[in-house]
Amino acid sequence: MNTTQANGIVRLTRQGPPSVLEYTTEQIGLPKPHEVLIRHEAIALNFVDVLFRNGSFPLRQLPTTIGVEAAGVIESVGSGVTGWTVGDRVGYYFSLGAYAQQRLIDPRQLVKLPDDITFDQTASLLAKGLTARMLVKQAYPVQAGDIVLVHAAAVGVGSLVSRWAKSLGATVIGTVGNEAKKAIVEPYRLDLVVALDKEDLAEKIHAFTNGRDVGAVFDGVGKATFSKSATLTKPGGTIVLYGSASGAPEIDSTLLNARQIKFLQPSLGQYLPDPESVNLSTAELFDAFQSGILGNVTPTIYPLSEVSKAHLDLEASRTTGSVIFRP
Structure with a gap:
């Protein structure tokens, strides 16, 4: 199989403390007909990552790569993919496998980013912001x-x-x-x-x-x-x-x-059952951010190679605000 350049990636061979997170490099294949290849620019650290890592949430197979949220640029498009092109700026909010410089992903998991939303803002806001919107607009519509x-x-x-x-x-x-x-x-x-x-x-x-x-x-x-x-x-x-x-x-x-x-x-998935609802919700989220409702985004940034330290700091409450990795 043809491969791209070496890909920095975090592998999990067993669940446990932060030390089980291993930063390594692997070759990554070209996209299959219904996949795209993304180069990550910012990767989120969410508390759900801790639950996947420590064993609170089961994993179907090991070794694996955790992380569910990131933003970046499409580098290659599979032969059967329509509606997406190389260079598109994209993000996603729940797709296991984010702790990597590059990854292959089903484009149905992606949202396109407005030009005036940065990768850091996306990785800091997307999952948390969509959840917040779901809570105040749908689960309990605040009046x-x-x-x-x-x-x-x-x-x-x-x-x-x-x-x-x-x-x-x-x-x-x-x-x-x-x-x-x-x-x-x-x-x-x-x-x-x-x-x-x-x-x-x-x-x-x-x-x-x-x-x-x-x-x-x-x-x-x-x-x-x-x-x-x-x-x-x-x-x-x-x-x-x-x-x-x-x-x-x-x-x-x-x-x-x-x-x-x-x-x-409530779970986010029950309120975002299809691409139309996802697109509507993300547009409203980005509008709320740009209007100042959600404040500024000033994430704490770790290199992806320091993933274990970031997990330790998060669990020890040494972090404030959003935390992201720089691949």
């Missing part, structure tokens, strides 16, 4: 006047949900892990920020709302926050659990049923 609680408002999806909900006219209460992180969310202009290490969440919320509970909760933390959130959600309100960074929560169905609280665990 002006809503009171919403957003956990982990300083980082990741939580930061984007906070900003987007605020732009839609909601009263937004955000939580952060510690007092120092309040400074991170100051530019968001949220209505109330609660540091969970030193402040009582219920006390702070009820003092701010004159005793009212919140209409909706966006929770990507899980075990550490869910039970308290349930007691602070008004009868007939909604809890949206989109992640479990602290572990899977214990769900008190009796409480939820008694208060008629709607409990949702």
